[in-house]
Amino acid sequence: MVSSDPESRHELAVRMAELARHIAAPRSVDDVLSDVTAAAVQLIPGADVAGVLLVKQGGEFESVADTDSLAAQLDKLQHDFGEGPCADAALKQTIVRSDDMRDEPRWPRYAPAAVEHGVLSSLSFKLYTADRTAGALNLFSFKVGAWDADAETIGSVFAAHAAAAILAGRHGEQMQAALTTRDRIGQAKGIIMERYGVDDVRAFEMLRALSQESQTKLAEIAQRVIETRGDD
Incomplete structure (x- = not known):
C-alpha cells in the first residue's frame, strides 16, 4: 500500500x-x-x-x-x-x-x-x-x-x-503486418518478373492493375500470385 x-x-x-x-x-x-x-x-x-x-x-x-x-x-x-x-x-x-x-x-x-x-x-x-x-x-x-x-x-x-x-x-502488430505485406508483394513481383520478363516497376504495375480491376487488396493479389508459383 x-x-x-x-x-x-x-x-x-x-x-x-x-x-x-x-x-x-x-x-x-x-x-x-x-x-x-x-x-x-x-x-x-x-x-x-x-x-x-x-x-x-x-x-x-x-x-x-x-x-x-x-x-x-x-x-x-x-x-x-x-x-x-x-x-x-x-x-x-x-x-x-x-x-x-x-x-x-x-x-x-x-x-x-x-x-x-x-x-x-x-x-x-x-x-x-x-x-x-x-x-x-x-x-x-x-x-x-x-x-x-x-x-x-x-x-x-x-x-x-x-x-x-x-x-x-x-x-x-501493425508493423509486423506491414512487413509481412511488403515481403509478400516482393515475392509476387519476383515471380511476375521471371514469368513475363518484365522489370520491377512493370511487375508492380501489373499487380496494382489486377488489384484495382478485381477490387481486391494488393496483398491478397500478391498471395494468389505466390500460390501459383508451382503452376509454371
Missing part, C-alpha cells in the same frame, strides 16, 4: 519507472498488463483484486491480466446483465467509483451479485487506447469506502501505463 510518506512515494516512483521500461521493452501486451494490475493491487490502498476489461466491436468482453479469477467473473456478470462499473468506464465515463455496492442504485442487478462475491467497493478507469477496442482498468475491494483521492490519482497513472502498453502492442 502507498501512503503519503516519502518512503512510500519513492516506492511508487520506482515501480512506475519499472513499468515504463517494461512497456518500451520487447514484451507481450499481456505480460505488461499483468505487471500493471499486480502493481496496482500492491500500491493502491484498498485494492484487493485488479483486472483489465477490453470491450471489442460487437460488444464482446475480454478479461485480461486478472490478479484473481474473480475479476473475470465480475466482467462476465456485467456482460450478462448489460450494466456495471467496468463497462461504464470502458464505454462512457473516465472514472467510475462505487464506495458501497450494498447501496448502489446505478446497477440494480450487478451490484447485489458483486456483493454476493464479497466485493463491496470498485474503482474503474477508462483506457485511452485510440483503437476500436474500448478498455478499463478495474479495481475491486472487499471493504466499504476503500477509495480516496490518492487511489484515484495513482489508478489514473496505472491506467495510462496500461493504455500505453495496449497502444505499443497494436503498433507492433
Whole structure:
C-alpha cells in the first residue's frame, strides 16, 4: 500500500519507472498488463483484486491480466446483465467509483451479485487506447469506502501505463503486418518478373492493375500470385 510518506512515494516512483521500461521493452501486451494490475493491487490502498476489461466491436468482453479469477467473473456478470462499473468506464465515463455496492442504485442487478462475491467497493478507469477496442482498468475491494483521492490519482497513472502498453502492442502488430505485406508483394513481383520478363516497376504495375480491376487488396493479389508459383 502507498501512503503519503516519502518512503512510500519513492516506492511508487520506482515501480512506475519499472513499468515504463517494461512497456518500451520487447514484451507481450499481456505480460505488461499483468505487471500493471499486480502493481496496482500492491500500491493502491484498498485494492484487493485488479483486472483489465477490453470491450471489442460487437460488444464482446475480454478479461485480461486478472490478479484473481474473480475479476473475470465480475466482467462476465456485467456482460450478462448489460450494466456495471467496468463497462461504464470502458464505454462512457473516465472514472467510475462505487464506495458501497450494498447501496448502489446505478446497477440494480450487478451490484447485489458483486456483493454476493464479497466485493463491496470498485474503482474503474477508462483506457485511452485510440483503437476500436474500448478498455478499463478495474479495481475491486472487499471493504466499504476503500477509495480516496490518492487511489484515484495513482489508478489514473496505472491506467495510462496500461493504455500505453495496449497502444505499443497494436503498433507492433501493425508493423509486423506491414512487413509481412511488403515481403509478400516482393515475392509476387519476383515471380511476375521471371514469368513475363518484365522489370520491377512493370511487375508492380501489373499487380496494382489486377488489384484495382478485381477490387481486391494488393496483398491478397500478391498471395494468389505466390500460390501459383508451382503452376509454371
